[in-house]
Amino acid sequence: MSDSVPASMAPTRLEQFLHAKIPLTAAMGIRVIQTGPELLILEAPLAPNINHLGTVFGGALHTLPTLACYAALWTLLVEGGLDGHVVVKESHAHYRAPVRGTFRATCARPSPELTATFFDELRRFKKARMDLHSVVPGASGKPAVEFSGSFVAVV
Structure with missing residues (x-):
């Protein structure tokens, strides 16, 4: 993994990619806040993601x-x-607390060792899996949502 994110992955470029390829991201008002080598952060406003209780809809908190x-x-x-x-x-x-305003999801970038293993499998088999985790912080600073997912890349 590089120490710096290439210009093609600057927040604005990644946001454009997401809005073009996954229209739901535009409808949700998702913005890319950070695409650094250690952390990726997305943010969305409450208004397009609100539920009948005035909090963020659970589906948006998963998305x-x-x-x-x-x-x-x-x-x-x-x-x-x-x-x-x-x-x-x-x-x-895992939904721990309601979210009442603009919300963010953070995903820590994988370690260099995990990345190397992932790329070895990807080059060998043209497919590789990686488990990743994300957190949506709550107003208290504690996680409002803890997410884990298994993702597959195919080349």
Whole structure:
């Protein structure tokens, strides 16, 4: 994994990619806040994601961290010079507290060792799986949502 994210993965470029390829991201008002080498952060406003209780709809609280993990793995492919597809294989979310405003999902980028193993499998088998985790922080600073997912990349 590189120490810096290439210009093609700057927040604005990644946001454009997501809005073009996954229209739901535009409808949800998702913005890419950070695409650094250690952390990827997405953000969405309450208004297009609100439920009848005035809090963020549970589906949106599952979607944003799913997309944070998806984007983290997709940017990894781009950084590795590979043109491929990423799909979610399995996901789980634990809802700990309601979210009442603009919300963010953070996904830690995988370690260099995990990344190397992933790329070895991908080059060998043209397909590789990676488990990723994301958190939606709550107002208290504690996680409002803890997400884990298994993603597959195919080249």
